[in-house]
Amino acid sequence: MGLTGRKEKILQAVVDDYIENCQPVSSAEIREKHLPALSSATIRNEMAALEEMGYLSQLHTSSGRVPTAEAYRLYVERLMPRRKLTRSELRVVKRYFNKKVTELDDMLKSTAKVLSEITNLTSVAYVQNTEDATVINIKIVRITDTTALIIVVTNMGVLKDASVHIGPGVTDEYCDQASRFVTETFGGHKISEINKPKKIVKQVKKEYERVFDTVLRIFKSYSHDEMFSDIVLEGSSKILEQPEYANLQKAKAMLEFLDAKDELVPVLQNSDDMNISVKIGKDNEIREGMPECAIVTASYNINGTAVGNAGVIGPIRMDYSKVVSVLDYISRTVQMLPAGESDAVDTDGAESSDKDDRAATDKVKTDDESDIR
Amino acid sequence: MGLTGRKEKILQAVVDDYIENCQPVSSAEIREKHLPALSSATIRNEMAALEEMGYLSQLHTSSGRVPTAEAYRLYVERLMPRRKLTRSELRVVKRYFNKKVTELDDMLKSTAKVLSEITNLTSVAYVQNTEDATVINIKIVRITDTTALIIVVTNMGVLKDASVHIGPGVTDEYCDQASRFVTETFGGHKISEINKPKKIVKQVKKEYERVFDTVLRIFKSYSHDEMFSDIVLEGSSKILEQPEYANLQKAKAMLEFLDAKDELVPVLQNSDDMNISVKIGKDNEIREGMPECAIVTASYNINGTAVGNAGVIGPIRMDYSKVVSVLDYISRTVQMLPAGESDAVDTDGAESSDKDDRAATDKVKTDDESDIR
DNA sequence: TTTAGCAGTCATAAGTAATGATTGCTAATT
């Protein structure tokens, strides 16, 4: 005995309304705004049934009803309207992706900023495990008389570089030789492999020792535990705009959670190859003390390989419809940017439209396991 | 008729007490905890005088008294105890500065983290206006068949690098030539100079156009307005631990202020060459909507040149004694780190000691203009 | 000068009552 069409309509109305107003919604309200054909009593009965089924709940006997996490999952999966971006939203996206030099780093920042600005939620963007990258080449460039810069080139692009102090008399020749030496040693290997303690043959010629150590240290800095990750957070203050965090306790919990950037990564991880993932509920995934919230993330690719994730974090009651649309659009935009360059963005495929063209979405997948207690 | 010794003692007691408890302090309390020799009535009289002089204020007739911003300034300047770091604090500092690759970037992060962890306040660290840097050399390194990396070397170190997509068939020779060309064009000039619109001779050979544009874009990204600055914030959630921001309104104002990282920079700017600066009050410096707070910053140098600032932001009632000590110690520690390297930290000159050895401080300077209005 | 003592002030907490939104249930209606 699943959801009849009418129950579905009512549930959808409740969720829509609650997302908008963050107020328990009453039968009368539904009738007025969404289903004037029915009487409030009928709606009341249906709502009681929906409550029985676990989709709605009420705080006390005489309050309106509020959607449960389960209801939101259903909503995201089947009920929510699929929107296209409005003209002004598109404008914001263009503004951000047009002007900056699109180094990976800046792209992260831009992505996070746009997301936060448009959705009015806290957003995150980060580059995912670079430990899987394979070393192609290591360049060493003389900078001053005593220092050189080390550049690690991998199949995933240029990783962070670091400068070494080598001592007086650094010549271009020395750099070239050192370069060749370390490239020979590490070239073709995955970073994770190199980081395995016993792997490396410690037959280093004395004169390259310094360089060698630094290179190792660079690799180390990409290992999981060290992951002082390149994670960008934007709009953490936005969290306080959400009524569900009006309570100082909750606000604090949430902000602390966001502050611990490193520990945030696993939660954002976009489990499978789904483009967009929606996680709803308390104790999302692994994290223990995680405050009740919802996390919507999109993984994005550059040149075919998955490089990172971006997403938003907010209360369970968030405008999924908008968030998913924006995330989807931005992830497509980013993928179209030629790597390491900054030409104008010309993606389209979205036009001003506030119509509700509801449709079953096939792209979005909800995490069903995520709500277990 | 300045402050008599006794008035000073009482004021100091009030500030100390208020910093600790964040409760209006009463005459009786002062008597019990700090000056048992006097009666509460005497203290009451003195406090009335201090109020008259503008150092104390009370919320209503029958409440205890609270220090004014003026009192804090005096406190920082003359009254506060000069502490040394405790052993556990030293341990935290060492932990952070020992292990990381000390690229400027990581150093910023470490500094901010330590500061926040020890002081339990929100901390900030950033690299200051690189626009003043003079270009020494521009290196272009071939990365793949189609892209190259551009490295700008200045007297302040290596600035951000960016990759250019040049097109198929990038050779080392081409890079060398391009390198020489752009170095010739920009070498010896300040970045701010280069950024002046009309300055550049637009006689660029066709084949270097791409490189040339990218280099210009790099410089642009260091200009004041573009300043997507490399500013690191840590522990923004700490702000909510402070009772003065228990009010959601204020908390939000503060967090928004912190969120707008770019606009934060001018406020943090350490006006003159003072090592440590303390700014207290509302409408600190330029910023308009700035919430009431105090900002303590230290500028730090590497190889003799000022490279950045680090500091903490918190309520006016903060533990200045601790903050100043920590900031001073860390700034000294950082300066001892060889630039671009990561050897063990061995700074000392601080030992466990919780004694109050008060002394007039000569290093600290307060900003007297900051409280106008 | 210092101090004891007391009246006056005012924020905070606690307790009480009124309000009103909304439901569940029952009985009438379609």
Place this chain on the structure above:
DNA sequence: AATTAGCAATCATTACTTATGACTGCTAAA
């Protein structure tokens, strides 16, 4: 059999009132 009107019951929220108690300022004595 499904829908609806009507009404009593529930309970958060708000406003109002009163009590409590922490301080101070002031006066007069030490």
